[in-house]
Amino acid sequence: MRAVLLAAGEGKRLRPFFQGPKPLMHLLGLSLLERNILTMRDCGIKEFIIVTGCYDEEIREFLGKGDSLGVSLKYLHNSAWKLGNGVSAYAFHREYRNGEKFILMMCDHIFEPKVVKSFITAAEKLAEGEVLLAADKRLEKVWDLEECTKIKAETNKGLYLGKNLTEYNAVDCGLFIGTKALLNSLAEAIAEKKYNLTDGVKRLAEKGKLKLHFVEGFWIDVDDLPSLKEAEKMLLKSLIPPKDGLISKWINRRFSLRLTKILASTDLTPNQITLISFFLCLASAWCFAVVSPFWGGLLAQLSSIIDGVDGEIARLKFLKSNYGALFDAILDRYGDFAIVIGMTYAWFSGTGGVFALLVGLVALAGMPMSMLFKEKFKAISGKQFIPEDYDGVFRFVPANRDGRLLLIMLGGVFNLLPFTLILLAVISHFQTLMRLVKVGNQLQ
Amino acid sequence: MRAVLLAAGEGKRLRPFFQGPKPLMHLLGLSLLERNILTMRDCGIKEFIIVTGCYDEEIREFLGKGDSLGVSLKYLHNSAWKLGNGVSAYAFHREYRNGEKFILMMCDHIFEPKVVKSFITAAEKLAEGEVLLAADKRLEKVWDLEECTKIKAETNKGLYLGKNLTEYNAVDCGLFIGTKALLNSLAEAIAEKKYNLTDGVKRLAEKGKLKLHFVEGFWIDVDDLPSLKEAEKMLLKSLIPPKDGLISKWINRRFSLRLTKILASTDLTPNQITLISFFLCLASAWCFAVVSPFWGGLLAQLSSIIDGVDGEIARLKFLKSNYGALFDAILDRYGDFAIVIGMTYAWFSGTGGVFALLVGLVALAGMPMSMLFKEKFKAISGKQFIPEDYDGVFRFVPANRDGRLLLIMLGGVFNLLPFTLILLAVISHFQTLMRLVKVGNQLQ
Numbered sequence: 001m002r003a004v005l006l007a008a009g010e011g012k013r014l015r016p017f018f019q020g021p022k023p024l025m026h027l028l029g030l031s032l033l034e035r036n037i038l039t040m041r042d043c044g045i046k047e048f049i050i051v052t053g054c055y056d057e058e059i060r061e062f063l064g065k066g067d068s069l070g071v072s073l074k075y076l077h078n079s080a081w082k083l084g085n086g087v088s089a090y091a092f093h094r095e096y097r098n099g100e101k102f103i104l105m106m107c108d109h110i111f112e113p114k115v116v117k118s119f120i121t122a123a124e125k126l127a128e129g130e131v132l133l134a135a136d137k138r139l140e141k142v143w144d145l146e147e148c149t150k151i152k153a154e155t156n157k158g159l160y161l162g163k164n165l166t167e168y169n170a171v172d173c174g175l176f177i178g179t180k181a182l183l184n185s186l187a188e189a190i191a192e193k194k195y196n197l198t199d200g201v202k203r204l205a206e207k208g209k210l211k212l213h214f215v216e217g218f219w220i221d222v223d224d225l226p227s228l229k230e231a232e233k234m235l236l237k238s239l240i241p242p243k244d245g246l247i248s249k250w251i252n253r254r255f256s257l258r259l260t261k262i263l264a265s266t267d268l269t270p271n272q273i274t275l276i277s278f279f280l281c282l283a284s285a286w287c288f289a290v291v292s293p294f295w296g297g298l299l300a301q302l303s304s305i306i307d308g309v310d311g312e313i314a315r316l317k318f319l320k321s322n323y324g325a326l327f328d329a330i331l332d333r334y335g336d337f338a339i340v341i342g343m344t345y346a347w348f349s350g351t352g353g354v355f356a357l358l359v360g361l362v363a364l365a366g367m368p369m370s371m372l373f374k375e376k377f378k379a380i381s382g383k384q385f386i387p388e389d390y391d392g393v394f395r396f397v398p399a400n401r402d403g404r405l406l407l408i409m410l411g412g413v414f415n416l417l418p419f420t421l422i423l424l425a426v427i428s429h430f431q432t433l434m435r436l437v438k439v440g441n442q443l444q
Numbered sequence: 445m446r447a448v449l450l451a452a453g454e455g456k457r458l459r460p461f462f463q464g465p466k467p468l469m470h471l472l473g474l475s476l477l478e479r480n481i482l483t484m485r486d487c488g489i490k491e492f493i494i495v496t497g498c499y500d501e502e503i504r505e506f507l508g509k510g511d512s513l514g515v516s517l518k519y520l521h522n523s524a525w526k527l528g529n530g531v532s533a534y535a536f537h538r539e540y541r542n543g544e545k546f547i548l549m550m551c552d553h554i555f556e557p558k559v560v561k562s563f564i565t566a567a568e569k570l571a572e573g574e575v576l577l578a579a580d581k582r583l584e585k586v587w588d589l590e591e592c593t594k595i596k597a598e599t600n601k602g603l604y605l606g607k608n609l610t611e612y613n614a615v616d617c618g619l620f621i622g623t624k625a626l627l628n629s630l631a632e633a634i635a636e637k638k639y640n641l642t643d644g645v646k647r648l649a650e651k652g653k654l655k656l657h658f659v660e661g662f663w664i665d666v667d668d669l670p671s672l673k674e675a676e677k678m679l680l681k682s683l684i685p686p687k688d689g690l691i692s693k694w695i696n697r698r699f700s701l702r703l704t705k706i707l708a709s710t711d712l713t714p715n716q717i718t719l720i721s722f723f724l725c726l727a728s729a730w731c732f733a734v735v736s737p738f739w740g741g742l743l744a745q746l747s748s749i750i751d752g753v754d755g756e757i758a759r760l761k762f763l764k765s766n767y768g769a770l771f772d773a774i775l776d777r778y779g780d781f782a783i784v785i786g787m788t789y790a791w792f793s794g795t796g797g798v799f800a801l802l803v804g805l806v807a808l809a810g811m812p813m814s815m816l817f818k819e820k821f822k823a824i825s826g827k828q829f830i831p832e833d834y835d836g837v838f839r840f841v842p843a844n845r846d847g848r849l850l851l852i853m854l855g856g857v858f859n860l861l862p863f864t865l866i867l868l869a870v871i872s873h874f875q876t877l878m879r880l881v882k883v884g885n886q887l888q
Contacts, residue, residue: 344805358789360801365777365808380770436770
């Protein structure tokens with residue numbers, strides 16, 4: 001499937017805050033247009049047609065043929081862009097291939113990737129002659145409802161559309177699966193001097209050819225500064241993975257998302273951030289060993305926070321990679337090892353002796369066990385190990401990395417190294433033992 | 445698909461060595477009949493018809509309805525078993541369901557599981573009215589060629605069959621996919637007083653209805669003591685996994701297969717053997733710490749050998765389980781940890797001090813890294829991590845478990861604990877670093 005992106009408008013309302021073309025306006029490290037292209041690339045779309053108008057040259061120059069994004073870009077210029085976005089959408093008829101379905105997206109609407117993914121999946125069932133429109137019936141959640149195009153819907157059919165509809169139960173999200181029928185309808189509307197996309201879509205609704213797909217997830221029309229801020233907020237929120245550790249969810253993300261917001265506009269790659277997090281572990285170990293446990297503890301927690309940033313940046317800027325995930329997993333282990341070695345050394349050279357040696361060794365052995373167990377479980381059963389399913393009450397014990405590093409921070413700040421090491425040793429091995437028992441009842 | 449097992453004969457030639465019914469004769473912990481049922485169960489076959497003759501009651505009593513094997517067993521008694529195995533095979537016509545394909549196997553032929561798997565896969569293409577016969581054209585590898593039924597084959601068609609054929613290029617392995625055509629052909633032969641299975645099969649060959657599937661792998665007709673011994677030898681050999689560690693392949697398997705041969709006839713489960721291997725690690729650690737490194741080293745190597753036995757027994761007796769694999773992986777890690785802790789303690793309490801402490805910690809951290817890397821690689825890329833593909837020359841460095849435990853054994857026997865711990869620390873982390881670099885070039 002090919003995608004058509006409408007990027008012809010002038011973007012007047014954002015003019016006071018941004019001087020260039022609105023499609024190229026940056027939002028958390030990517031221009032609006034880039035973000036939409038990459039969102040769709042992740043859904044398997046490789047060919048894009050960008051309809052330009054007001055800023056034809058600037059956009060072509062900025063994105064080129066799409067090589068840097070790993071996609072193929074083509075441009076259509078609509079010189080009559082001032083008439084309305086229906087004319088821009090209709091410009092695609094020059095490129096249309098008989099029988100094809102295409103995605104039509106406004107370049108200034110921002111969607112959480114999963115929304116686009118499920119929309120494209122829903123398109124598979126669309127019949128010839130019909131058009132699919134993403135709609136939102138969670139009216140209480142819609143941003144700037146007044147500005148939206150309203151829809152009177154019956155089950156999954158759009159009956160009437162209009163900005164000033166008084167009776168409505170959904171709104172138009174500005175994301176379509178178009179067929180020849182859409183282009184025909186636009187042509188008819190234009191012939192009657194009705195130049196907006198909605199004019200063409202209305203006609204389809206009247207003929208009973210407008211199907212609706214109701215979205216579940218975040219989307220927004222970025223039109224002014226408040227909506228830009230809201231988009232930023234929601235995109236950042238969407239970076240929290242559904243299965244986050246408790247400490248991570250309650251504490252670390254509050255800081256890591258703020259850092260991600262700042263770092264998004266830099267060129268730092270996720271792997272570089274992984275390295276920074278690792279070096280902070282080494283610094284923490286060094287502080288524990290020879291400077292002060294207080295700084296050791298704080299640096300460990302800082303590393304833990306930054307350990308969330310690499311993944312957030314990767315998801316936010318579509319930079320996820322298999323190697324990045326592996327690199328992060330291995331360096332996290334080494335970071336843990338370094339800190340425990342630093343703590344053990346400190347205790348040993350203080351009052352510890354042989355007891356410190358043994359506790360340190362046992363605590364160190366506990367560090368990789370949580371990950372090791374999860375990965376082996378996955379390799380064997382093909383299923384993700386979900387702590388909630390197997391750990392029972394034990395999931396509240398901080399034996400995962402976010403929890404362990406928090407304990408280490410507290411141990412450092414309150415200068416309780418022996419106690420912390422003993423605690424780490426006990427909970428990490430107890431967790432493994434519990435998992436072996438619990439899983440044994442369920443895994444065959 | 446259902447399977448028909450012929451278990452009607454008397455088994456005269458093995459009489460001097462075994463008193464009971466031949467189908468119930470034990471071979472490495474399982475009776476011939478059980479082994480064949482379980483081999484087919486692993487290929488997805490759940491319903492079996494056993495044709496009995498000479499030992500009807502004994503066989504029924506021994507296997508029952510098949511609950512303990514996780515399959516469903518039905519018995520057909522052929523009172524005229526003395527006439528020949530064609531009559532026994534024909535007995536299945538009472539149970540035959542119109543249009544079905546069925547597997548027909550002699551209960552005293554033993555096959556490597558992969559042979560049966562690929563045979564059953566090949567059966568999918570078999571046309572109505574045809575019969576598929578497993579045949580072996582690697583004549584130089586066939587056991588007791590003289591006793592075999594020979595086949596003159598043209599590509600994958602059997603032209604002539606007979607024990608005394610002078611011109612032949614394959615032999616009959618006694619494994620069929622039968623259809624109605626086979627039963628009809630047997631009926632015709634019996635009407636002419638020809639009672640052997642081969643008599644029926646010959647007729648099919650003459651009509652051009654006998655298709656051949658050429659096996660690749662081990663099979664044998666267990667008829668006498670030498671063939672029983674050969675079956676034992678080949679089954680044991682088939683337990684060595686294709687991707688075995690070098691030390692394991694060159695040293696450990698020589699001992700572990702011998703142990704497996706002995707332990708196969710006991711009731712020890714793979715998980716119990718895993719536990720024994722783990723306790724040997726604890727004993728090794730204890731010896732290192734307080735008795736003598738010599739015994740510590742020997743026990744470590746013994747544990748390494750027994751670490752191979754659990755998997756061998758599991759494969760040999762069809763006792764493989766997901767939980768067993770997980771249990772083994774986790775206990776192996778704890779075994780490693782224990783031994784390194786024991787060695788570190790010994791060095792420390794001798795002359796080591798803080799240097800022993802640090803080296804011990806770093807060596808301990810290296811122990812889980814090989815597995816951790818492999819599992820994470822698999823989870824991320826979906827591919828098995830094959831050391832040969834990524835480790836280059838480094839695959840000859842003993843950084844995997846079999847190699848590490850061999851180093852520990854040598855370190856103990858020659859009383860070189862500090863050197864061994866340093867070596868373990870260096871090679872395990874160097875291996876991880878090398879893998880991170882190598883994989884980086886290939887993984888996206």
